[in-house]
Amino acid sequence: MASSGPQTCGPCQGKGLATFKAGVWRENPISIQILGICSTLAVTGRLENAFVMGGALIFVTTMSNLFISLLRSFTPRGIRMIAEMAVIATFVILFDQFLKAFYWEMSKQLGPYVGLIITNCILMGRAEAFALQNPPLVSMVDGLANGLGYAAVLAIIGFIREMLGTGNVLGHAVLPAEWYVPNQLMILAPGAFIALGFLIALSNAVRSHEPGQGRP
C-alpha cells in the first residue's frame, strides 16, 4: 500500500505519486503479486491484442475503483463483494460491447478474454485492498496505476512473443526471414510461461539492486 509522507497537500493528500509508483512498479500486479496470470498468458501472442487487453484493464480498474470508493461509506459490509462484482461487471460489459460494435476484428481476436476480466483477481484485489479504504481520487490513481502496470507487462510479453514467434511486430516484419526461423513455441502457451518467467526474474533482479527496496 502507498505510504504517505508528512505532506498532505494536493487532490490526493500527497499519496498520489506513491500510490501510482506502487501500482506500476513496486507492487506491480503481475510481476510482484502474480495476479491476472490467466489473461496475461492467453492474449499476449500478438502485441496488438496485448495493447487492447491492457487498455480494457486500465479502463475497468480505474472506473471500478472510482465507483467502489464513492460508494464505500454506503455499502453494507455483508454484500460488499457482490456490490464490487456488480460494478466491475458493468464496466467490463460496457467495454466488451464497445469493442463488438466498433472494433469487431479485435473483439474476435480476444474472444472470451474481455468478458473474463470480470474474474481477474486484480480488480477484486484493488477494490478490497484499496478502494474500500481510500477516497475516490486516490483510488482512481491506484486503479489507473495497476491497470498501467498490467498493461506494461502485457505489452512487453506480447512484443517478445510476437517478435520471436512470428518475426513480426504489430504485423510488420522486423526479423528478416532469411536468417530468422520463427520459433512457434513462443506463440503457444509454453512460450507465454517462459517469457513471463524471464520477465519476473528480470524485474526481481532489478528490484534487488534498488536501495532499500529488496525482495520483500
Add this chain to the structure above:
Amino acid sequence: MKKSLHTISYAAVLGTACALLLTGAGRFTAPYREANAKAEEVRNILKVLDVPFELGASSQDLLDVFKRCVRQERRGDLTLYIYEDPDAARGVQAIAVPFAGQGLWGPIRGFLALKPDMKTIQGVTFHQQEETPGLGGEIGSDWFRDQFKGKTIEDVNGRAGIRILRGGSASGPNEVHAITGATMTSERVEKMLNAAIMQIAGEDIHHGQ
C-alpha cells in the same frame, strides 16, 4: 431490521443502476453489432466461395457483391449458397453450406464450400467462435483452414465424413491435422463438419451442367 432494510435497498438501487446502464449501452450498440455480424457472415460466404472482392470493402459493398454473385437455395433443412458469376457465364463455381455447433467456450458457426462435384472441398471458414485465442482460436487461422482445400468429404471407400487427426497421422484424402493443445475444439469442429456433410450426402445434391 433497519440494517437489513438498508442492505436490501442498496442492492436494489445498485442493481437497477447497473442494469439500466447496460441496457442503454446494449441498445445503443445493437445496430452496430448486428451490422458487424451480418457483414462478417457475408464476408465469410464470399471468401469461402472464392468470390473476388476488395479487401477493405465496406459492409454495403460486400452485400452488393453477395446479392449479385450468390444465389440462395433451400434443400430440406439446408441452405445452399451457390456462386454463379453473372458476368462470366461459367456456370456454378462453388456451393457453400453452413455448419454450426457447440465449441469449447461458445457456439461455433462457419461455412463449408464445395466444388460443383459436391465432393471436393474448396474451403472452410468460421465466422463465429469464442475458442481460446492462440489455441482453439487457431481454427480461424489460414494454416488450419487451408489444410481443407482440395480434400474430399468422403474417404477412399466413398464413405462420407472428414477426419481431424492428431499431428502427423493425417494422410488420407479426407484427413487434416488437428490443433496442438486444442483437442476439444478440434473434436467438436470435426463433429459439426460431419453433421453438415451427412446432410449434404442425405440430400444427394448434384450440380453442374
